[in-house]
Amino acid sequence: MAKNQIRTHALKDGSKAFVQQHESIDDTPLPDADYIQKLMVHDPSILEWLKERSSKEQDHRHEWQNKHLATVDAVNKRHHATARLGMVLILVVFGFMAFCACWLIQLGYPTEGTFIGGGTILVALAGMVARIYGKKHPAENEELN
DSSP: OOEEEEEEEEEEETTEEEEEEEEEEEOOSSOOHHHHHHHHHHOTTHHHHHHHHHHHHHHHHHHHHHHHHHHHHHHHHHHHHHHHHHHHHHHHHHHHHHHHHHHHHHHTOHHHHHHHHHHHHHHHHHHHHHHHHSOOOHHHHOOOO
């Protein structure tokens, strides 16, 4: 029997207002002991029936959780495979650009080769910097005004 409890607390500090909300959900399939005793007055075998229903509920929850975890695992594997493929493609593109830069320098176009090679290095560095110092989770950057 699900029992929900929501507590809200508001606090004002100068020009700032803070609100905290605590939500507690107890979703056990068994009712409280007092309620079970009241039910046993009407039906003495209710305790066995509640145990049986609780066991079935637990089996169902475990089955659902296992299916959910299998789905999450499949999604994570797909995500990692896509990330690996992206890294390989980026390495191929940067390798090709470096090869083109060296080839142009060998052919007698040092300025063009230097621009292509330097541009490739700058794009790679910019990508690494953006990856390291880029967007954070929005909640980390928010301030309460």
